[in-house]
Amino acid sequence: MLHKVLFTLACLVLPVIWGVLVNWLFNLWQGRTAHKENDEPIFPDYQI
Amino acid sequence: MTADLAELFQSAMTLLPALFAGAGVGFLSGMFGVGGGFLIVPVLNLALRVDMELAVGTGACQVLGPATTSLLARRADLRNTRLPLTIAGGLLVGVFSGAHVLELAKLKGTVVLSGREIDAVELMVLAIYFALLLSIGCFAFWESRREQAGGPRMLGRIANWRIPPYGEFPEFERQTVSIVVLAWFGLTVGFVSGLLGMSGGLILMPGLIYLLGMKTQNAVASSLVIVWIVSFQGTIAHAWHGNINLPLVVALLIGGTIGARIGSEAGLKLRGRNLRRRFSLMLLVTAALIGVSLLRLLLS
Secondary structure (H helix, E strand, O other), X not given: OHHHHHHHHHXXXXXXXXHHHHXXXXXXXXXXXXXXXXXXXXXXXXXX | OHHHHHHHHHHHHHHHHHHHHHHHHHHHHHHHOOOOHHHHHHHHHHHOOXXXXXXXXXXXXXXXXXXXXXXXXXXXXXXXXXXXXXXXXXXXXXXXXXXXXXXXXXXXXXXXXXXXXXXXXXXXXXXXXXXXXXXXXXXXXXXXXXHHHOOXXXXXXXXXXXXXXXXXXXXXXXXXXXXXXXXXXXXXXXXHHHHHOOXXXXXHHHHHHHHOOEOHHHHHHHHHHHHHHHHHHHHHHHHHOOOOOHHHHHHHHHHHXXXXXHHHHHHHOOOHHHHHHHHHHHHHHHHHHHHHHHHXXXXX
């Protein structure tokens, strides 16, 4: 049971940490912080 | 020491094809601006010969990474959480039911068709993927043709269903929408996602825009939150059944991130209708490949 809970937590945490890390790296790369309020989000074209 | 290194090298070589597969799917996802969860499962199963239940669970877990990045990058605010939270109950029941049906098929093992024993999970998942990708691919192709001809758009078919209680949703064309209809919609999206290991964006976007009549900009913003919720719930459900391979998830995340970056650059050169038609063709080609594999499975 404990093994199942820990495995589920690992499965949840790993991709989320990856997602946060990638977002942070892209912010860093683009030379802006995630807190800039005047940045309008750009949405991708919808395909269907 | 040498044995450890050899073992490490062997594991790395096993994960290398997954890294490339992730990069390929990431490239297409980045180019067409879609999540790509619907491509991961067929690629893992058909190209890398990963067991179907493991491909579904691993795909569901992997989608959580790009879904988190999208949510943070687009900074969805509280206004975009009203609809996702309203349908979260339906999504939860749907995702867990879908994962449970997959587990039942796994326990069943095989089914006998015309005297042949066929893996139940593989048959069920491939058949549903085939029908889903074929119908959405045909719809996307028809939609690109309709847009070219300047025909009228049919919006909000099920948003007109009058089943109380109702909720006020400014993001819809018709602002008063039945909460029952929304819950059922969430249930369907959740079930398909839980069963097939995808984030649900493929059915979510046409559903929100064409069935519920949501404005496209709002649909994109709401879908980011819904996709994240579905991925989170799907990961819990599949991890609980032991259907996730974490090293494979890592390989797909690394490959997918690199591929998506290159793909989004390529996508900028193919804007508009051209891109939409190519997207529909990609869906139809994927459906055809799955159809061939399905036939092979039935006739082998």
